[in-house]
Amino acid sequence: MTDYYETLGVPRDASAEQIKKAYRKLARELHPDVAGEAGEERFKDVARAYEVLSHPDKRQQYDMGVDPTAPGGGAGGGFGNGFGFQDIFETFFGGGGAPSGPVPRARRGQDALVRMDVDLAEATFGAKRELQVDTAVVCGTCAGDGCRPGTSPKTCEVCQGRGNVQRVARSFLGQVMTTAPCAACQGFGTVIPEPCPDCSGEGRVRSRRTLTVNVPAGVDTGTRIKLTAQGEVGPGGGPAGDLYVEIREKPHEVFVRRGDDLHCTLPVPMTAAALGTVLDLETLDGPQEIDLRPGTQPGQVVTLKGLGVGHLHAGGRGDLNVHVDVQVPTALDEEQTELLRSLATLRGEERPEPRLASAHPGVFTRLRDKLSGR
Ligand SMILES: [Zn+2]
Numbered sequence: 001m002t003d004y005y006e007t008l009g010v011p012r013d014a015s016a017e018q019i020k021k022a023y024r025k026l027a028r029e030l031h032p033d034v035a036g037e038a039g040e041e042r043f044k045d046v047a048r049a050y051e052v053l054s055h056p057d058k059r060q061q062y063d064m065g066v067d068p069t070a071p072g073g074g075a076g077g078g079f080g081n082g083f084g085f086q087d088i089f090e091t092f093f094g095g096g097g098a099p100s101g102p103v104p105r106a107r108r109g110q111d112a113l114v115r116m117d118v119d120l121a122e123a124t125f126g127a128k129r130e131l132q133v134d135t136a137v138v139c140g141t142c143a144g145d146g147c148r149p150g151t152s153p154k155t156c157e158v159c160q161g162r163g164n165v166q167r168v169a170r171s172f173l174g175q176v177m178t179t180a181p182c183a184a185c186q187g188f189g190t191v192i193p194e195p196c197p198d199c200s201g202e203g204r205v206r207s208r209r210t211l212t213v214n215v216p217a218g219v220d221t222g223t224r225i226k227l228t229a230q231g232e233v234g235p236g237g238g239p240a241g242d243l244y245v246e247i248r249e250k251p252h253e254v255f256v257r258r259g260d261d262l263h264c265t266l267p268v269p270m271t272a273a274a275l276g277t278v279l280d281l282e283t284l285d286g287p288q289e290i291d292l293r294p295g296t297q298p299g300q301v302v303t304l305k306g307l308g309v310g311h312l313h314a315g316g317r318g319d320l321n322v323h324v325d326v327q328v329p330t331a332l333d334e335e336q337t338e339l340l341r342s343l344a345t346l347r348g349e350e351r352p353e354p355r356l357a358s359a360h361p362g363v364f365t366r367l368r369d370k371l372s373g374r
């Protein structure tokens with residue numbers, strides 16, 4: 001008598017769960033796709049062992065020394081009677097049973113992505129923008145069902161509306177029933193006898209639409225604005241996907257954006273920097289007065305609070321940082337030269353000491369810039 005426990009590689013006191021697990025593992029290893037024909041005999045042995053050991057009454061008989069699968073032996077008769085076919089089917093074909101009924105014709109449309117250029121002022125304050133998109137919309141002629149007006153879908157005669165067909169395949173296990181989508185109706189269960197002339201039965205047509213997009217303050221290159229259900233309508237007039245508008249910020253001529261702060265460079269004549277002055281600076285918020293104190297240094301930063309880009313979805317704004325660029329005159333006439341020489345004499349600077357600055361001025365410079373910031 002064959003040792004079924006040995007065939008499955010389980011102890012004699014193995015639980016039903018252990019037996020099932022061992023069987024499934026072996027069945028997978030001996031699958032014809034894996035083991036080829038060489039595994040066939042062994043698989044039959046394994047299947048027979050499982051047939052016996054998975055049924056409590058047959059296992060009991062076997063344990064008492066009667067092989068329930070032997071011809072004429074044991075209750076329940078021979079191999080194959082009450083055989084756990086479903087288990088084999090699941091092991092080989094992934095389980096889940098037969099596919100369910102027909103698939104609906106209407107499916108959700110795809111999401112779409114469009115790019116939109118905005119300028120710095122729009123990113124700073126937010127904007128309302130019009131956007132033209134080419135997309136799929138529900139066909140007006142058939143209202144999405146794909147049929148010529150006055151006609152309607154008919155039940156598929158090949159699958160009787162089930163959307164799938166059953167086929168009998170032969171394998172070493174005998175005949176196996178498989179289910180596949182119906183080719184005549186692509187699984188829909190219905191066919192369109194007379195397609196709509198405007199959409200060829202698709203239920204949707206391409207169209208150009210104009211949308212209004214609310215661009216919130218603070219958007220930056222890469223920011224995506226989601227417009228729910230403004231993407232393309234699905235096949236069969238299915239629900240529309242979403243439309244994403246991806247922002248690309250155009251560079252500004254004078255302002256450079258870093259996060260929500262803006263930076264610009266302000267050239268100031270040497271004399272104005274030394275004497276101090278008040279300037280009108282054209283910002284995104286209109287002219288702003290800048291008060292340069294006497295002794296303003298090259299690279300000094302004047303910060304105008306709250307004149308930067310709006311914080312996205314948060315309120316408040318970044319700052320505008322004005323970097324002072326002190327301009328040294330290059331062409332002096334005679335009189336100007338005389339005046340500067342007199343100034344140099346007065347300040348004892350005709351022959352300045354060759355005193356080298358520290359290579360690490362960072363702390364001092366940063367501190368000075370901080371203190372001079374408004
Ligand atoms: Zn149509």
Ligand SMILES: [Zn+2]
Nearest residue numbers: 156159182185
């Ligand atoms: Zn069909």
